[in-house]
Amino acid sequence: MHGRYEPQEIELKWQEFWKRKNIFKSRKDTKRKKFYCLEMFPYPSGKIHMGHVRNYAIGDVIARYLRMRGYNVLHPMGWDAFGLPAENAAIKHGVHPARWTYENIAYMKAQLDRLGLSYDWQREITTCQPEYYKWNQWLFLKMLERGLAYRKASFINWCPSCETVLANEQVIDGRCWRCDSSVTQKELEQWFLKITAYAEELLRDLDTLKGWPEKVITMQKNWIGRSEGAEVIFKIDGTDEEILIFTTRPDTLWGCTFVCLAPNHPLADKLVRDKDVLKEMKGFYGDPLIKLGHFTGYYAINPVNRKKVPIYIANFVLMEYGTGAIMSVPAHDQRDFDFAKKYNLPIEVVIVPERDVMSERPDRAYEDEGYLINSDKFSGLHSIEAREKIIKFLEENGFGKRKINYKLRDWGISRQRYWGTPIPIIYCDKCGIVPVPEKELPVILPEDVRFTGKGGSPLLESHEFLITSCPRCGGRARRETDTMDTFVDSSWYFLAYCLKEEGADLTLEQSSSLEPHQYPRKSDDFLVTPISYWMPVNQYIGGVEHAVLHLLYSRFFTRVLRDLGIVNFSEPFTNLLTQGMVCMESLKCPEHDWLFPSEVKDDKCIHCGRPVEHGRVEKMSKSKKNIVDPDDMIKRYGADTIRVFSLFAAPPEKDLEWSASGVEGIYRFLNRLWNFVQALSSEIRDQNTETSGASRSPSSNLSIVRLTHRTIKRVTEDIEKEFHFNTAIARMMEFLNELQGYVSQKTKGYSEEERAALRFAIESFLLMIGPFAPHIAEELWSQLGNKPSILEYPWPEWNEELARELEYELVIQINGKIKAKIMIPDGLSDDEIKERSLAEPKIKEAISGKNIKNIIVARKRLVNIVLGN
RNA sequence: GCGAGAGUGGCGGAACUGGCAGACGCGCUGGACUUAGGAUCCAGUGGGCAACCGUGGGGGUUCAACUCCCCCCUCUCGCACCA
Numbered sequence: 001m002h003g004r005y006e007p008q009e010i011e012l013k014w015q016e017f018w019k020r021k022n023i024f025k026s027r028k029d030t031k032r033k034k035f036y037c038l039e040m041f042p043y044p045s046g047k048i049h050m051g052h053v054r055n056y057a058i059g060d061v062i063a064r065y066l067r068m069r070g071y072n073v074l075h076p077m078g079w080d081a082f083g084l085p086a087e088n089a090a091i092k093h094g095v096h097p098a099r100w101t102y103e104n105i106a107y108m109k110a111q112l113d114r115l116g117l118s119y120d121w122q123r124e125i126t127t128c129q130p131e132y133y134k135w136n137q138w139l140f141l142k143m144l145e146r147g148l149a150y151r152k153a154s155f156i157n158w159c160p161s162c163e164t165v166l167a168n169e170q171v172i173d174g175r176c177w178r179c180d181s182s183v184t185q186k187e188l189e190q191w192f193l194k195i196t197a198y199a200e201e202l203l204r205d206l207d208t209l210k211g212w213p214e215k216v217i218t219m220q221k222n223w224i225g226r227s228e229g230a231e232v233i234f235k236i237d238g239t240d241e242e243i244l245i246f247t248t249r250p251d252t253l254w255g256c257t258f259v260c261l262a263p264n265h266p267l268a269d270k271l272v273r274d275k276d277v278l279k280e281m282k283g284f285y286g287d288p289l290i291k292l293g294h295f296t297g298y299y300a301i302n303p304v305n306r307k308k309v310p311i312y313i314a315n316f317v318l319m320e321y322g323t324g325a326i327m328s329v330p331a332h333d334q335r336d337f338d339f340a341k342k343y344n345l346p347i348e349v350v351i352v353p354e355r356d357v358m359s360e361r362p363d364r365a366y367e368d369e370g371y372l373i374n375s376d377k378f379s380g381l382h383s384i385e386a387r388e389k390i391i392k393f394l395e396e397n398g399f400g401k402r403k404i405n406y407k408l409r410d411w412g413i414s415r416q417r418y419w420g421t422p423i424p425i426i427y428c429d430k431c432g433i434v435p436v437p438e439k440e441l442p443v444i445l446p447e448d449v450r451f452t453g454k455g456g457s458p459l460l461e462s463h464e465f466l467i468t469s470c471p472r473c474g475g476r477a478r479r480e481t482d483t484m485d486t487f488v489d490s491s492w493y494f495l496a497y498c499l500k501e502e503g504a505d506l507t508l509e510q511s512s513s514l515e516p517h518q519y520p521r522k523s524d525d526f527l528v529t530p531i532s533y534w535m536p537v538n539q540y541i542g543g544v545e546h547a548v549l550h551l552l553y554s555r556f557f558t559r560v561l562r563d564l565g566i567v568n569f570s571e572p573f574t575n576l577l578t579q580g581m582v583c584m585e586s587l588k589c590p591e592h593d594w595l596f597p598s599e600v601k602d603d604k605c606i607h608c609g610r611p612v613e614h615g616r617v618e619k620m621s622k623s624k625k626n627i628v629d630p631d632d633m634i635k636r637y638g639a640d641t642i643r644v645f646s647l648f649a650a651p652p653e654k655d656l657e658w659s660a661s662g663v664e665g666i667y668r669f670l671n672r673l674w675n676f677v678q679a680l681s682s683e684i685r686d687q688n689t690e691t692s693g694a695s696r697s698p699s700s701n702l703s704i705v706r707l708t709h710r711t712i713k714r715v716t717e718d719i720e721k722e723f724h725f726n727t728a729i730a731r732m733m734e735f736l737n738e739l740q741g742y743v744s745q746k747t748k749g750y751s752e753e754e755r756a757a758l759r760f761a762i763e764s765f766l767l768m769i770g771p772f773a774p775h776i777a778e779e780l781w782s783q784l785g786n787k788p789s790i791l792e793y794p795w796p797e798w799n800e801e802l803a804r805e806l807e808y809e810l811v812i813q814i815n816g817k818i819k820a821k822i823m824i825p826d827g828l829s830d831d832e833i834k835e836r837s838l839a840e841p842k843i844k845e846a847i848s849g850k851n852i853k854n855i856i857v858a859r860k861r862l863v864n865i866v867l868g869n
Numbered sequence: 870g871c872g873a874g875a876g877u878g879g880c881g882g883a884a885c886u887g888g889c890a891g892a893c894g895c896g897c898u899g900g901a902c903u904u905a906g907g908a909u910c911c912a913g914u915g916g917g918c919a920a921c922c923g924u925g926g927g928g929g930u931u932c933a934a935c936u937c938c939c940c941c942c943u944c945u946c947g948c949a950c951c952a
Contacts, residue, residue, distance in 0.1 A: 215873060215947080222872070222948055229952085247952060260952090291950085316950045326952045334870090335950060407951055547947080648894075649881060655945090657881060665894050668909095675909095717885095727883065730893035737893090744910095811889045816933050817921095818889060856932050858888045866932045 005674035007638020011775040015116055023791055024118045026074045028501055028533045035071035036534050037063040038494055038573075040542030040550070041078045041125075044104035045085060048111045050582040050620055051543065053630050054646045054656060058579055058723070059541045060117045061647060064771035065719060067118075068795035074534050075118055076497035078125035079105050082133075082486045084162060087419040090451040097419040098447060101128060111630065115639045116774050123500040127489040132496065133421040134442035135508045136488050139557070140191075141424060141435050142564055148194045151433065155264075156412060158186035163416060191423055191482070192410040195556045199224055199406045201570075202555055211575030213653070216547045223548045225407025230391050231323065232400035234259055234300035237308055241267060243300055246322030246405060250394065251386040254375040255329040255350035256307075257340065259300045260293070260314035262324040268313050271296040281315055291316055291339045302327075303399035304390075305376070314339065322405050330365065337365040350374050351383055411553070413485040418449060418458045420483030428470035428477040437471050443479070457481050490550055491557040494537055494572055501530040508566060531567055540573040541652075547578065577723065580655035582646070586615030586626040594625040597660065617657055628658055640773035641667045647725040647772060670776055673736055673769070677762055677780045680743065683750055684759040685785045697799065698756040704742055708761045709802040711735040715768050716798070725772070732769055739765075759784070764796040811862035812837045814846055830857045837863045 018024065028034075039059035042052055063075035079101075086097035093100075105126065112119070125132055143149035161181040176183055195202075203224045206217050229248035236243060243259060261268050263281040272278045277294050292315040299308040309327075316335055317326055330340035330347040340347055349362060351370040369383045378386050378393075394400035414423065422443045424436035436443055446465045449458040459465055459481040470477040492508075499506045506529075542550075551573070558572045587595045589605035589612050599606050620627045633642045645666040650656040698705055711731055718728035739761055750758070763784065770777040770790055781790040805826060810833065812820040820842045824833065834855050837843055843865070851868035858864075 218873060219947060225948095225951065227951070245952085249952080314950095316952090318951065321951045328952085333952070335952075405951075544946085651882085654875095654882090659881065659895070661895050662881070669894085671909095721885095726881095727893080730883075733893055809889080813889085813933080821889075854932060856888090858933085861888050862933090864888080864932055 003678070005671050005776070007640060007670075007775070008635075010779040011114075011116060011639050014775045014778045015113060017778075017788065018116075018118075018791075019113075021789065023789060024075065024120050025122060025502075026072065026076075026120045028528070028530050029072050030528050030533060032072040033070070034074065034534060035063075035066045035539070036074045036494075036537045037066065037539050038074075038076070038497075038537045038541070040540070040546065041080050041490070041493060042108065043080045043083055043085070044101055044108055046104050046107070048108055048630055050628060050630060050646070050658065053115065053642060054582050054652075055541060055543070055579055056112065056115065056117050057643045057646050058577065058652050058725070059539075060115075060643070061719075061725060061771040062539055062541070062723065063118055064774065064791075065795065067791070068767070068771070068793070070794065074123075074497065075120060076123040076125075076500075077112065077117070077119040077121070078123075078493060078497065079127065080486065080490055080493075081105065081126045081128035082420045082483075082489055084417065084419070087417060087451065090419075094451075096447065097451075098128065101419075114634055115630075115643065118774075122502065123497045125493060125496045125500070127486075127493065128419070128445075130442045130444055133445075133489065135492070135496070136421040136484055137424040137436070137441050137443060138438065138508065139492070139560070140484070140488075141438060141441075143193060143560060144435055146563075148197060148560060149191060150194065151189060151191050153187055153189050154412070155185045156188050156190060157183045158188075159183055188414075190412045190414040191425075191480075192412050193556075195411045195553070196406060196408055198556055198559050199226070199408050200404075201559060202408075202552065205555075205570060209571065209576075212573075213576065213578055216544065216551065216576060216578060219547045220552055223408060223552065226404060227406075228402075228404050230394055230400050231403040232327065232394060233303060233398075234309075234327070235303070236267075236271075236311065237299040237301055239298070241270070243267060243311070243325050244323045245325045245327045246403060247327055249329065249332065249383075249387070250390045250400075251372060251375075251378075251383045252329040252332045252350055253302065253304045253327070253390060254372075254378075255331050255348045256302050256309060256327040257330060257346045257348055258310045258312055258328045260312045260317045260326050260328055260339075261296075262317040262319040263313055263315060264319045265313075265317075265324040267325075268296075271298050271311060272313060273297070278313065281313060291335070291342055293339060293343055295343070303394075303397070310345070312339075312343070320409065321407065331362060332365055332367055334365040334367065337362075348374065355380065411485075411556075413488055414482040415485055416457050416481075417483055418445075418451070420486060421445070421488065422459075422465075423480045423482055423484055425480040426468060426470060426477045427480065428473060428475060430475055431470055431472040431477075434470055434472050434477070440471070445483075457483070459483075487549060487553050491553040492561070494540075494554070495531055495535065495561075495567070498530040498534040506530065508561075535567065536569055536571060537573045539575045539577065541577045541579060543581070544578040551576070577652060579652045580650065581619045582656050582658055583617050584620050584626040584628070584658040585617050586624040588613045588615055594623070596625045597628065599625075620658070628660075633663065637663060637667045638775070640776050641670055644670070644729060644772050648729045649726070651722075651724050651726050653722075669733055669736070670773060672740070673765070674776065674780070676736065676740060676743070677766075677783065680758060680762065681783055684755050684762065685783075697802070698753065698760055700753050700757060701802075702753065702757045704739065704754075704761050705757045706802050706804075706806070707735070707738055708757075708764050709798040710805070712764055712768065712796045712798040713800075713803045716795070728768075729772065732765065735761075735765060766790060767793060767796050808860055810837070812840060812843055813862055813864040814843070815867055816864060819843060819846055826860070830859075833857050833863060837865070 037059055039055050063073050067073045081101050086101050089095050089100045090097045127133060140149055159176040159179065159181055161179045162176060175181065203221060203226055206220055209217060227248050229246060230250040231244055231246050234243045234245060245259065263278060268278060272294065281292060281294060294313045296311045296313060298311045300311050301308055317324065328336040328339065330336040330345065331349045332351055337347065347362065350373055351366060352373055353370045355371045372379050372381050372383060372386050378390060381389065391402050395402065422445055424441060424443045426434045426436060428434050446462050449462045451458055466479055466481065468477055468479050469475065495508065499508065554572050558567060559570055561567045562570055587597065587600050589595050589608065590610055591608045592605055595605060595612060600612050604611055615624065630642065641663060645663045646656065648666060649659065649662055714731045715728045718724045718731060766777045766781050767790065778788060778790050782788045807823050807825045809821050810824050811818055812822065820840050822836065822840055824836055834857060847865060847867060852865060853868040854866040856864045
């Protein structure tokens, strides 16, 4: 009698087994090829959601598959544990952020284990621990030494609700990325990291990232925003002042009819008499498309033609980009054109689409390339050529110089918050800004503080923390109370996993690839440090939402570490997979608003019986209640079903639509597999456990042997081809369908040869499904009399000859229309194929009396007979 | 506006280098087993009675187009006064 498929039972059993055998432990081994498979570590928010499940299921299949392919795989997991929600919980519920965080970690870790994810937990990292954030502080000091960290007062993005500063990357449409409140500007002293020092390199090297999605590369390129042009000096008529402007179109200099300054440009205060107007413009945050200007009464002198042009203050000019001042060429820039029309300023055409053609009065700006007119000796040149020559002309005459600008700004990392890495700085009245000496690291975040939610960081009230002595003069001094942006933590965490190498308690400092002096000489590969062995990450997997933030910062940090001699590479992630979102239809009751899927039965609201409205399919969200809880799903179907479903419903890079009946379908599939193996296990069970687990291919030519080889080939190719797990799983479903068909047609008993063939088919099946549904694979593997663990067996191999189909269906077309299909043996020559096609009765009939113009043979596919008229 | 990607049955999605459109799953229809079926198994399932017609729309290249080229439409995502 065979038992039912009970996922709860077998999954817990094998999870326990894997844990006991410590089967996912990874160790550096220079004799083996390594593979570092990494998923973006989660913020311990409380519980995992389906997005996590999908992300980690993808990573787990890759890790498990590559282990089977013989790689030494590093597959770690950790916690991005600092951050605002912990502090908010403290304010709201009175729980200490540390306690809240650690409790969440414990719960979520159990959830991940329940999914059967193959992590090496011995390498777990938690960023809120001093042993981790010590290295944030150390790196900060190293950057400070090199001028890569600095302090400046600046207008910053301020979220009034979170009472903190936001990085540019954290402002979305003028709103806080986290709480969605409107962001305001505020001037504060901040610590910055000089990512702009690497702007050029970060941009250039994007082209080397062949394993990254084009989309992410483009987003980073746009973010860095390089533009080439010139800075030009305009003297202000009747004063000693000058205005420095930036332009990407020096070829249009002769068409400049006015100059604009940003409202917060330093010169604006000097030039504008009416301070109220200026104040109003500075505070203007209305529709940016409405052009506002104010004439200063002053004129600037265009250096190239000595022409006097009016100076305006304009709301559309940004102080943060370029020089905060522009030359306006209304004929060739639409914004300038709109402005000129509004304030009745002259428009002078200096570029025309075709040589020597005079232009008519334009009704819009001509922004394309063309030929110069009215530009002195440069007239007649093509604009691209003119740009170069004019820049030279500017430089020779001291009018200006070549200049490259970037949109990328330095990264403000100060946060007026408690739950983060303390910035290791001391302020002394006598000595000024003094870095905490390295040997005093880490600066520990004090735990006994109060959370009121008012007036900034609780650290300000912690006198023990705040008041210290100056490392230089010993006098009374004050600590920096700002903490670091949590994106600092995640900018190098992938290295921290490497450092947790067994038997080598390493630090970042010691891990320098150039001087492996501290690394224990236990083996002959001691010269290879864990970082240089494991890095770079071969496959990184996570959401696109980190396309610029985290992924750009990580690339920046890696370069800093490279220049410090700690790592010997520039790019941390060789291949990047940005998985799609998990979506679901939202459901709405006219009476009860949004409904959870569990509140709907037969398309009706369970509370009032009204028919539900079906909303859009969009990202799962609590507010629209279109969510499913991984815990519920696991309880109902087990981890294997959830894993397989989230890999089957869509290819990894696309959005996945959650479907309750789709999940059922996968559960049925696993049940069918279970029952199939159960029914056959007495036939094919290997009594001799010593020699079991071979899964060697029988040399026989039986159809199921061939089918097995063919399936192995196709599944392997699907996985290798951009991880198309959805089709790989479809192949396995087909495989099961065909095996069932084979078995159900069987009336007599099995021959020895057939038994061997079936055993081979099933074992190959289990090995292939293993990375996807590891528990059922392990259980059935052992039920066949094999010694666990299935994880110790390699990925099955196929034989090209046995994977070949002996005969195939040939499609016969006449003039491109299908007329017949015949089975023919593989390996026929083109002539033989033609002959057989023409001999087919239906074809014979169709072509009788007609003139055959041509016959095209597409091997293994079709024949197309082209008839003349 | 700029940049990127995508439009295929009732639904999610397949389709190699141009070579049978719709694999696989869901749903649906019919049947078997059953006291019962929301379990399981079997069969069918793009449209059309047919010739034929079908991959957002229109043109083109080709013996052959979901696939290549041109024009247009729609949707999604990212950036958005960056001079």
